[in-house]
Amino acid sequence: MITGTPKPIEEILEMLEPYDNIIVAGCFGCVTVCRVGGDKEVQVLSSTLRLAREAAGRKIEIKEVCLERQCDPEYLEPMRPYIEDYQAVLSIACGAGIQFMAEKFTKSPLLPGINTGFLGVTERQGEWTERCQGCGDCVLHLTGGICPVTRCAKSIFHGPCGGSVQGTCEVDKEVKCGWQLIIDRLVTLDQMDNYGKLKPYKGWDSSRDGGPRRIIREDMV
Amino acid sequence: MLPCTGRIDESLLLKAFENGADGVMVIGCLEGDCHYVNGNIRARARVERVYNILEQINIGPERIRMYNLSAGEGAKFAAFTSEFVTRVEELGPSPINLARSNGPKESEQEVQAT
Known part of the structure; x- marks a missing residue:
């Protein structure tokens, strides 16, 4: 929501x-x-x-x-x-x-x-946390259902950066490292091969870089 | 009179002040003894939120207070009521009533719920 x-x-x-x-x-x-x-x-x-x-x-x-x-x-x-x-x-x-x-x-x-x-979820009554930045090019199928764009403070795409310390992010000790979460989940799912499937770079043209976005569904117009 | 303080919400409490109350006393059952499990716990949180609102708009947060009593504690009810009424009388008319009348009012209204 x-x-x-x-x-x-x-x-x-x-x-x-x-x-x-x-x-x-x-x-x-x-x-x-x-x-x-x-x-x-x-x-x-x-x-x-x-x-x-x-x-x-x-x-x-x-x-x-x-x-x-x-x-x-x-x-x-x-x-x-x-x-x-x-x-x-x-x-x-x-x-x-x-x-x-x-x-x-x-x-x-x-x-x-x-x-x-x-765009977030309800953790408990009175507490909400962010899950999606609407980048327009979802990769959750490759990342164990955890979004690197949102959960990584730098929105990087190729694993934890040097600021990841024992599973926490350098921006705030209360923030978990998004990429550590992804890797832990991929190990649990036995899907670490997905780690290598990530695109060489992410196209941000579907995100905010092109200004206000528009969706036109021809099948619905 | 409400059947359970769990029915009270912030808008109802604020309405009492809009309708001219100088103070609002909420009386719920003893905590842990709610017939509807946690109605009085919810009421306490709502009263606290209204307390904060009244503080922010300078109406005076001490004009609202929640007490917990069992239905058999008549003497305690009377004592709590006297205590609260005395406190509100010391505070005088709410800023709303002062603005409406430019002078103190004798009456004060209270919303009670058990």
Whole structure:
């Protein structure tokens, strides 16, 4: 899922300084699962903002909504009839959702209520870790299901670097060496021959190097 | 009155302050003695989160507190309630109520759950 963290309330209040009536918009997608931008968080954030603003002597009117997804146009459309009745939208969806809403409703200022994180997994309640950087050229079948792009701090492709010490990475002793994990897994799977099958170099043209990416599935268009 | 503090969430607690409460007292069953296994443990975490929110927005975190009691501890309930009400009276009206009335209010509202 796409993860995120709430922005500090002070930062949000500063963003809202010019506005007296806004929409707080959540998303039932990833941000609901990682408990940063769902219906419940819309309610809590809205109450918090109303209390903070009223205590400061300047009330704010808030419409609370939570869309099925903010990254699909059909779920944004229901906002069209009323969105311009409000001065701004504070979205607590991921950066993709916020931007998509901004594109669809060009007259409404869009404000981010969260800091979008990474593509990750839930380790336990309240803890998420990164697994994928969306490089566009997956090699997990050769690396024991462990991603060298994400799990190696340098995203290198040909084994542990000199900074790997007893299974940990030089960037942080809490971070495991991605390549040590890969080799350990390949040994367990008896697939060390895969180690030699990795491509001589990785093409990064499917990653971010070419700017914002686009996927067109001709079979679905 | 709620059947279990496990039903309480942060928005409900904040709503109490929006509705004019100067303090909110949450009373759950004794820890380890929840009929629904861990409702009161969940409530404690939620109360802590609201405590932090109230601190961040300068409402005063001490305006919310959770107590744990069994249903048979009437005297203790009365003592806890008196203690909390006295504390809230010392704090005075919440900044919300001050902004609304520009003066102290006599009444204070409390949400209770056992």
